[in-house]
Amino acid sequence: MPVAKPESCDSRVIAHIDMDCFYVQVEQRKQPQLRGLPTAVVQYNEWKGGALIAVSYEARKFGVKRSMRGEEAKEVCPQIHLVQVPVARGKADLNGYRNAGSEVVSILARRGRCERASIDEVYLDLTDAAETMLAEAPPQHLEAIDEEALKSHILGLNNEDGSDVKENVRNWIHRCNADHRDKLLACGILIVAELRMQVLKETEFTCSAGIAHNKMLAKLASGMNKPAQQTVVPFSSVQGLLNSLPIRKMKQLGGKLGMSLQIDMGVNTVGDLLQFSEEKLQERYGLNTGTWLWNIARGINGEAVEGRLLPKSHGSGKTFPGPRALKTVSAVQHWLNQLCEELSERLCSDLDQNKRIAHTLTLHVRAYKSSDSDSQKKFPSKSCPLRYGTAKIQEDAFNLFQAGLREYIGLYGGKSEGSHYSGWGITSLSVSASKIVPIPSGTCSIAKYFHWQTSSHFSSIQSPENLRMDATHLSPPGNESYSEVNLPEPKIDFSGEESWIEDTIPGLGLQEQKINVWKDEFQSRGHSLAELNEVEVAEENERSSCSYIRDQDERRREAWSYNIDEIDPSVIDELPTEIQDEIQAWLQPRKRPNNIVKRGSTISHYFSPTKKS
DNA sequence: ACGGCTCAGACC
DNA sequence: TGGTCTGAG
Structure with a gap:
């Protein structure tokens, strides 16, 4: 729900930059022969030619639209070039687009506060830059205005018949009788034009932009003239624009509200x-939303441009629609492992490149239950402290799944069905990492950061009883150990930066106490805690998370050495052939299902929290 | 029960 | 808080 914020400054200059059909441009840069041709990016080419997720403007002329199937696109535009989004670990891999987005952000951030709004959009607060320009080199005194700036669209600027459009724009920018607010926007025009040219020069990407006094109007404007153009909303044309604007065109109002x-x-x-x-709006939609609505009707929107160049969370997910729904815990575990691998890799890059650490791991699941009436019951989301290292993330994510599954199945587990699957199916899985904070470089935030460390470094402890093929085998509520996932973590209270760490703290596990002793030792040798954190993380990272080759081997061994032995072969025979094949592949070169012997004693070794490597 | 995969933010 | 929901591209 939108929330109202007071306008911070009477006249800001805000720009919204929107990359034109971004994924297509990224692919066209890779394959320059596609430039200027009708092109679309598709994912999952195997079914009906895949789904389009980005369409070039040349292709749009033929009526090709996003969310069309590749085959449909071919029908309306036979010459269209379909490029597949890269696939890794059986799912779409968007890293190339993310990185390309970062290139753009790093350029746009040069002239003012910059907020990365999505993979291909940013907001800029150019107020200071515009004020400076107005003071030092006001547009009125510039005889030559950049050609790109002259191509701007200025809402409400009526082009009289026969008049040269560019000349009108030039006059508007040069106007010296304009009020302060319009003069600032004129500066914004010049700055944004320059930035867009810079982006084009350095990345080969074109973008469109909106320039206005707030985010809402800037966003609205950026979409009005695409591609590769910019649009300005002078103060005087705001109300005229809004009066005829369909309500759903407004950001936040495209849905239920x-x-x-x-x-x-x-x-x-x-x-x-x-x-x-x-009051009326508040009465109907709540205080915040009501005020927000009242304001936007008047073109007022005080939202600040957050100075944020990096995403606040990372996620990796996949859907398994309809018949492809996952019906066994093993299949779920396989895909969770893939997703966690990708997530771990991205967390690693973030750590390397940005020196940031994520602290919370969350699992989202969508499921259906065919059995009875409550089939629309939601599978609960679960989260836990995030431990770095691919295998640890996989382990924790799986535990979250089991905790969620038990809740989801609830008391209607259908125990009578024995080893048969009990009628649920997983249609979507996603893991995400959030609460990402920078590794402190100075000493100011050590205490806070250290608090994070201690509460997240060690977490769930699992017992072998949880690892079953079928949910009907899950232990009954109350005495199961995976409830520990949500147990409150022991926390150390720091009263300030000089706080001391005790040698022994009641409630802490042995391992944690050991670490704390080690930290003391480290500190007593004259090192700062910040240094220690870096060392610790770097070491952890080096050992398990970033050494992918070794890690993969290790993980396969780990992931499968505990519960293959517990698979009932008769269950496998009843699965869809697709899944059977998958399982057969996983089992090799281990035992064939027929030869499976019950043997579960090594499990505790693999799930011991003291396990290293 | 095909529009997939991400993100952010508000609410309680 | 963590979990749910909405909305965006």
């Missing part, structure tokens, strides 16, 4: 909102 405004309140355009008092 916008629909409710339309259906319940008869609001069809943003201007229609003006007839309602702030």
Whole structure:
């Protein structure tokens, strides 16, 4: 739900930069022969030609649209070039696009506060740059205005018949009788034009931009003239723009809220909102949203541009629609392992490149239960402290899954069905890492950071009883050990930076106490805690997370050495052939299912929290 | 129960 | 808090 924020400054200059069909541009840079041709990026080519996720403007002229199938696109535009999104570990790999987005951000951040809004969009606060320009080199005194700036669209600037459009723009920029706010926007035009040219020069990507006094209007404007153009919203044209703007075009109003405004309140355009008092809107939609709506009807939007160049979370997910739904814990575990591998890799890059550490691991699952009435019951999301290292992330994610599954199955586990699967299917899995904080470089935030470390470094302890093929075998609620996933972590109270770490702390595991002793030792030798954290993380990282080759081997061994032995072969025979094949592949070169002998004693070794490597 | 895969933010 | 929901591209 949107929330109202007071306007911080009477007249800001905000730009919204939107890359044009970004994924297509990234692919065209890789394959320059595709430039200028109708092109689309598709994922999962095997079914009906895959789904389009980005479409070039040349292809759009033929009526090709996003969310079309590759085959449909070929029908309306036979000459279209379809490029597949890269696949890694059986899923779409968007890293190339993420990295390309970062290239752009690093250029755009040069002139002012920059907020990465998505993989291909950023907001810029150019107020300072514009004020500076106005003071030192105001546009009025510039005889030559850049050609790119002259191509800007200025909302509300009426082009009289026969008049030269560029000349009108030049005049608008040069106007010296304009009020301060428009003069600032004029500076914004020049700055953004320059930035866009810089992006093109350094990355070969084109983008479109909106320039206005707040984020909402800038965002609105950037989409009005694409591709490779920029649009300005002078203060005087705001109300005219909003009055006729369909309510759903407004950011945040494209969903249920916008629909409710339309259906319940008869609001069809943003201007229609003006007839309602702030109180009325608050009464219907709550204080925050009500005020927010009242403001946007008037073109007021105080949201600040956050100075943030990096994402706040990383996620890796995959859907398993319809018949492809996962029906065994083993299949789930296989895919969780893939997703966690990707996540771990990205966390590693983030650590290397940005010196940041994530502290929370979350698992999201979508599932259906065919059995009974509560089939629409949601599979609960679960989270736990994030431990670095691919194998650890995989282990923790799997534990989260089991905890969720037990809740999901609830009391209707259908115990009578024996080893048969009990009627659930997983249609979507995703793991994400959040609470990402920079490794402190100075001493100021050590205490806080250290608190994080101690509460996240060691977490769930698993027992072998949890690792079963079938959910019907899950132990009954109450005495199962994976509830420990959600147990509160022991925390150390730091009263300040000089806080001392005790040698022995009640409630801490042996391992944690050992570490704390080690930390003391380290500190007593004159090192700062910040240094220690870096060392610790670096070591952990080097050992298990970033050495992919060795790690992979190790992980396979680990992941499968405990529960293959527990698979009932009769269960495998009843699975869909696709999954059977998968399992057969995993089992090799281990035993064939027929030869499986019950033998579960090595499990505790693999899940011991003291396990190293 | 095909629109996949990500992200952010608000609410309680 | 953690978990759910909404909304965006």
